[in-house]
Amino acid sequence: MKVLVVGGVAGGASAAARLRRLTEAAEITIFERGPYVSFANCGLPYFIGxxxxxxxxxxxxxxxKFKKWFNVDVQDNTEVISIDRKAKTITARNVLTGEQRSHAYDALVLSPGAAPLKPPLPGVDLPGIFSVKTVPDSRAIKAWIAEHSVKQAVVVGGGFIGIEMVENLVHRGIKTTLVEMLPQVMPPFDPEMVEPVHERLAAKGVELCLGDGLKAFEQQAGGNGLVVHTASGKALPADLALLVVGVRPETSLAKEAGLTLGQRGIAVDAHMRTSDPSIYAVGDAVEIKDWVTGQQTLIPLAGPANRQGRIAADNIAGRSSTFRGSQGSSVVGIFGLTLAGTGASEKTLKRLSIPYRKVYIHAGHHAGYYPGAKTIDLKLLFSPEDGKVLGCQAVGEEGVEKRVDVVAAFMQKGGTVFDLEEAELCYAPQYGSAKDPVNLAGMVASNVMRGDHPVEHWDAVDWPAVAADPSALIVDVREPGEVARGAVEGAVNFPLSSLREKLHELPQDKKLYVYCQVGLRGYNATRQLLLAGKDAVNVSGGFRSWQQAKL
Structure with a gap:
């Protein structure tokens, strides 16, 4: 059996290695148009930095290594330019010599990846403007920094690679400006969850141009350096500019071969087969199912690409193996801050009209009495029908990705907020708490599901109108010293520590919107008020969430 793999890196390389581990009765060849068949492209920003x-x-x-370990032939610097499905052959061209050769296959795996987007704007081809996709890209950027003594840079695009490049340029002492067309960085996340990221970037001296698109590039007078023009009219001087505005799946080879394409990428079934049963496709070029929403989407992440490669190999070797879809688990680090998420965002659920509820918690990453506890801000999204977890996002300095990984694992088994409430996780003071943040999020959400914890959210209410409403009252249950440092306008202060003695002072005929600093005291106060026969709701996440929501 002759198996040809088009493209290496995560998906193609995994398919080849897995297939060899399953059978010795196959001739396996990888064609890679670049000079490197398997490299850690997620590490490129850190190499540049x-x-x-x-x-x-x-x-x-x-x-x-592929030859010695797996008896897999690799033809690097070789681009596959066409597929003859009827003859079951491909034509490959050596990019260095131009020589073309035909190769027969019994099974073909397409792993062409995705190409960086390059908007057709004036000056986009000027020297000093780079994408960040390959090892040669990163080598060229490092050389440019050294040769031109780069002191200021502009990064266009605030996604994963853009954020990582900003951090690494600053690490090298380069003053950096970040331009992002949307009003927030990290677009897959909800806006309030990235507000700490904005604050951390600004604290590190990064100039943020949010809600401002790219208009054009031009060379500075005298041909020394660039000027980056934004849609709002800003002119940003730079010695270096990086275009990291996203990627486009490489579908041209599949399209020219007559394979079925989806709206976003190459269409495959659960076995990673294309519309031709002899051809499989994996990785960033493939349209897959969002495991939470059921929608077809692109999720250009290394983890799903690796799994898809293994699944294609299983099926080629005669094992029935399926890809269930992806929930998009992801993480990024920004100057000591970690932002992680899994599943659907609130933005996505709203866009698709999927019913949901949400809660916020702000909890220490380990026991508060043990030195060095750092706060994790966590948002949990779940189904109002059965409590099934739909998504989770978290941000903080320590222990963030651990908690999101736990939630992701529960989600893969169809877990609910009640499962999170009962999750038995490792505990010692320096690692966590007896009630881990995952447990706390599950407890809060479970109480909401049971009706024990009525909640409201800062972004769902017109608070000036509530403050002016004679039938409502905003109740701050923090201590006076906390209130002095900032409070919601129109709130009255009834500290939890003395609330029981002063319950009679709160009206029986008004709806009470209760909040504290992070939500726990607000919950305890709400329970007291409810048991006293009053109409009360706790505002999820407390004053900390108010601040992050920028209200």
Missing amino acids: DIIEEESKLLVATPA
């Missing part, structure tokens, strides 16, 4: 000092550390597997 000199965190990873040796380029060789980025090379996961070389052609020699």
Whole structure:
């Protein structure tokens, strides 16, 4: 059996290695149009930032390793330019010599990846403007920084790579401006969850141009450096500009071969087969199912690409294996801050009109009495019908990705908020709390589901109108010293510590909107008020969520 793999890196390389582990009765060849068949593209920003000092550390597997370990032939610097499905052959061209050759296959795996978007704007091809996709890209950027003594840079695009590049340029002492067309960085996340990221970027001296698109590039007078023009009229001087505004799936080879395409990428079934049963497709070019929403989507992440490659190999080897879809679990680090998420965002659920409820918690990453506890801000989204977890986002300095990973694992098994409430997790003071943040999120959400904890949200109410409404009252249950540092306008202060003695002072005929600093005291106060026969709701996340919502 002859198996050809078009493209290496995560999906293609995984398919080849997995297939060899399943059978020795196959001739396997990988065609890679670049010079590196398997490299850690997620590590490129850190190589540019000199965190990873040796380029060789980025090379996961070389052609020699593929041959010695797996008896897989690798033809690097070789681009597959056409597929003849009837003859079951491909035509490959050596990009260095131009020589073309035909190769027969019994099974073909397409892993062409995705290409960086390059908007057709004036000056986009000027020297000093780079994308960040390959090892040669990163090598060229490092050389440009050294040769031109780069002191200021502009990064266009506030997604994963854009944020990582900002951090690494600043690490190298380069003053950096970030331009993002949307009003927030990290668009897959909900806006209130990235507000701490905005604050951290600004604190590190990064100039943020949010809600401002790219208009044009031009060369500075004298041909030394660039000027980046934004849609709002800003002119940003730069010695270096990085375009990281997203990627486009490489579907041209599949399209020219007559394979079925979806709205976003190459269409495949659960076995990773295309519309031709002899051809499989994996990785960033493939349209897959969002496991939470059921919608077809693109999720260009290394983890799903690796799994897809393994699944394609299983099926080629005769094992029935399926890909269930992806929930888009992801994480990014920003100057000591970690932002992580899994599943659907609130923005997505709203857009698709999927019913949901949400809660916020702000809890320490380990026991508060043990030195060094850091706050995790966590948002949990769940179904109002059965409590099934739909998504989770968290941000903080320590322990963030651990909690999101736990929620992601529960989600894969169809877990509910009641499961999170009961989750038995490791505990010692320096690692967590007896009630872990995951448990706390589950407890809060479970109480909401049971009707024990009526909640409201800062972004769902017209608070000036509530403050002026004679039938409503905003109740701040923090201590006076906390209130003095900031409070919601129109709120009255009834500290939880003395609330029981003063319950009679709160009206029986008004709806009471209760809040504290992070939500826990507000919950306790709400229970007291409800048991006293009053109409009360706790505002989820307390004053900390108010501040993050920028209200």
